[in-house]
Structure formats: structure tokens, C-alpha cells
Amino acid sequence: MKKIYKHACAILLLGLLMITSNALAQDDDFETPVYTKIRLGFHSHNNFYRQILIGFEEDNATEGIDPGFDAVNVFNLPNDFYFLCDNTELFIQGVGYYNTNNVYPLGVRSNSVGTITINIDATENWDPTQEVYIYDAVMNTFSNIKNGPFTANVGIGTFNDRFSLRFSTQSTLGVGNTPIVSNISVNYVTTDKTLSILNNSTSTATTVTLYNLSGQSVNTWNVSKMNQTSISLPVSNLSAGVYLVNVDTSNGAVTKKILLK
Structure with a gap:
């Protein structure tokens, strides 16, 4: 009787092991998402x-x-x-x-x-x-x-x-993107030492920021209410050298390198 009992327990244990093994095999089929x-x-x-x-x-x-x-x-x-x-x-x-x-x-x-x-x-x-x-x-x-x-x-x-x-030099969509705007010209007028911004685009120029080559902002102008076709900004108080002008508009931005003399 004890032998029969032991034999039955062994069969039951073997069955449980087979069930557990099948479950583990099914779990192995699960793929972890790769990002x-x-x-x-x-x-x-x-x-x-x-x-x-x-x-x-x-x-x-x-x-x-x-x-x-x-x-x-x-x-x-x-x-x-x-x-x-x-x-x-x-x-x-x-x-x-x-x-x-x-x-x-x-x-x-x-x-x-x-x-x-x-x-x-x-x-x-x-x-x-x-x-x-x-x-x-x-x-x-x-x-x-x-x-x-x-x-x-x-x-x-x-x-x-x-x-x-x-991820592209031609990015035109996405988070925080600032597309380039055409038909806006930026020039330095030596005769009266001003920045001349001619806006012939459909955008409204909102802010003009002048940077030195170290990336420091040296001046900022709010130009949203100025005559958009001809914006003139004085820079006579700045030292001679190379600067970068960034023009923010309602549709993007324009950046231009200029030389102040």
C-alpha cells in the first residue's frame, strides 16, 4: 500500500513539474519591448x-x-x-x-x-x-x-x-523648431551706425537680438510695433567687431552675421 501511495505521489509530482515547465515555456515567448x-x-x-x-x-x-x-x-x-x-x-x-x-x-x-x-x-x-x-x-x-x-x-x-x-539639417516640424523665414534682409549701415532690417515677408518681426561671438546677448529690441518694411536700430554704442543678429518672427527666425565698424 505504501509503494502504491509513493508511486501515486511521484506521478502527481511529475505532472506538476510538466505543468510548471509548460508555463515557463509560455512565459519565455514574451518579448520585452525594445526602445x-x-x-x-x-x-x-x-x-x-x-x-x-x-x-x-x-x-x-x-x-x-x-x-x-x-x-x-x-x-x-x-x-x-x-x-x-x-x-x-x-x-x-x-x-x-x-x-x-x-x-x-x-x-x-x-x-x-x-x-x-x-x-x-x-x-x-x-x-x-x-x-x-x-x-x-x-x-x-x-x-x-x-x-x-x-x-x-x-x-x-x-x-x-x-x-x-x-536628426536632420532640413528639420521643418517638431518640438521647439524655428523654421527659417525668407524675404527678410539684415544689414549694417555704416553712415549712421544702425541695423537695417527690411521685412518683405508675410511674417511680423517681433524681437531682434544681437549676440557677440561668445554667444552673449548684447542687446535686444522689441520691434513688433515698428514699421515692418523698414526697421532701423541704433548700434553706435557697440564696439567694432563681428556680431550675430537673430530676428524672431511670427513664422520663424532669421540669423545673420554682420561686421560693425
């Missing part, structure tokens, strides 16, 4: 280091602020680097589906004039043929950081409108 991530590394003028991450979470996140996917910068450090979304500083930004045309604003804070660098620290599930650019709105340049670190000179202050992460 694309990019980690950017930043070094400030004094070699302060910051790494930030953007993750393309597909249906799980949006281009806005998503609790659980976005990590907010709670520090106020004199030198720092972050994504900027809805005026919120983020160390980690979770977004939706990858789109070549999307633009992601980057913020830099600096407590001294000097050189910064931005590079790719690491990627996950990233197409190796896809380019990655840092756009510099002051210099109006695209730098492919797959080929090496991006470097720029910055001044003292917070720069939230200068740099952005892009």
Missing part, C-alpha cells in the same frame, strides 16, 4: 560633467511632460546641461515615436566665458546610419556629433534658445 535611447555627455568650461538621456517610448509617452518618464532638474547649479520641455529643465526626457523632423531644445547654464562640449555618450537600439546633430542658432550651424564632439564658446548666463538636438 531607442540616446545619452548625451556635456563638459562645461571648468570640466563639469553632465549626462542626459532621451528615450523614444512610442505609445507610452508624449512630446510634453510625462510623470514617470521625465526626470526634472531640481538643482540650480552654476554650470549645467539639460533638455528643455515646456520651460521645464529635464535630465531624462521620454518622448513618443522617433521622427527625423523632431527638434529637442537643449539648455546650457554657464558661470564664465569659455568652451563647452557635447557628445554622444551611448546609444541603445539606435540605427547606426542615422545622423545626430547639435544645432547652434547663434552660429546657424549643424554639427554631426557622430563624427566627434560639438564645441562652442558661451558667455555668462542661461542659454535656452541657442542649442537643440536634431
Whole structure:
């Protein structure tokens, strides 16, 4: 009788093991979702280091602020680097589906004039043929950081409108993008030492900002209520040298390098 009992228990145990094995085999068929991530590394003028991450979470996140996917910068450090979304500083930004045309604003804070660098620290599930650019709105340049670190000179202050992460030099859609506007000319008039902005576009020029080559803003004018066809701005108080003029309009922006004499 004991042998029969032991035999029955063995059969029952074997049956349970087979059921557990089948369940585990079914669990093995489950595939963990794979998402694309990019980690950017930043070094400030004094070699302060910051790494930030953007993750393309597909249906799980949006281009806005998503609790659980976005990590907010709670520090106020004199030198720092972050994504900027809805005026919120983020160390980690979770977004939706990858789109070549999307633009992601980057913020830099600096407590001294000097050189910064931005590079790719690491990627996950990233197409190796896809380019990655840092756009510099002051210099109006695209730098492919797959080929090496991006470097720029910055001044003292917070720069939230200068740099952005892009995946195409032809970006026309996306978050924080500022398309180029045509039919606006910017010139320096030496006779009366003024900036002359001729607006023959359908856009309204709203703000004109003058930068030096260190990226520092040296003057800003609100021009939204001025005669749009001929805007004249005095610059006689500025030192001679090369400057960059950024004209923000209702439909985008224009950047022009000028020489003040």
C-alpha cells in the first residue's frame, strides 16, 4: 500500500513539474519591448560633467511632460546641461515615436566665458546610419556629433534658445523648431551706425537680438510695433567687431552675421 501511495505521489509530482515547465515555456515567448535611447555627455568650461538621456517610448509617452518618464532638474547649479520641455529643465526626457523632423531644445547654464562640449555618450537600439546633430542658432550651424564632439564658446548666463538636438539639417516640424523665414534682409549701415532690417515677408518681426561671438546677448529690441518694411536700430554704442543678429518672427527666425565698424 505504501509503494502504491509513493508511486501515486511521484506521478502527481511529475505532472506538476510538466505543468510548471509548460508555463515557463509560455512565459519565455514574451518579448520585452525594445526602445531607442540616446545619452548625451556635456563638459562645461571648468570640466563639469553632465549626462542626459532621451528615450523614444512610442505609445507610452508624449512630446510634453510625462510623470514617470521625465526626470526634472531640481538643482540650480552654476554650470549645467539639460533638455528643455515646456520651460521645464529635464535630465531624462521620454518622448513618443522617433521622427527625423523632431527638434529637442537643449539648455546650457554657464558661470564664465569659455568652451563647452557635447557628445554622444551611448546609444541603445539606435540605427547606426542615422545622423545626430547639435544645432547652434547663434552660429546657424549643424554639427554631426557622430563624427566627434560639438564645441562652442558661451558667455555668462542661461542659454535656452541657442542649442537643440536634431536628426536632420532640413528639420521643418517638431518640438521647439524655428523654421527659417525668407524675404527678410539684415544689414549694417555704416553712415549712421544702425541695423537695417527690411521685412518683405508675410511674417511680423517681433524681437531682434544681437549676440557677440561668445554667444552673449548684447542687446535686444522689441520691434513688433515698428514699421515692418523698414526697421532701423541704433548700434553706435557697440564696439567694432563681428556680431550675430537673430530676428524672431511670427513664422520663424532669421540669423545673420554682420561686421560693425
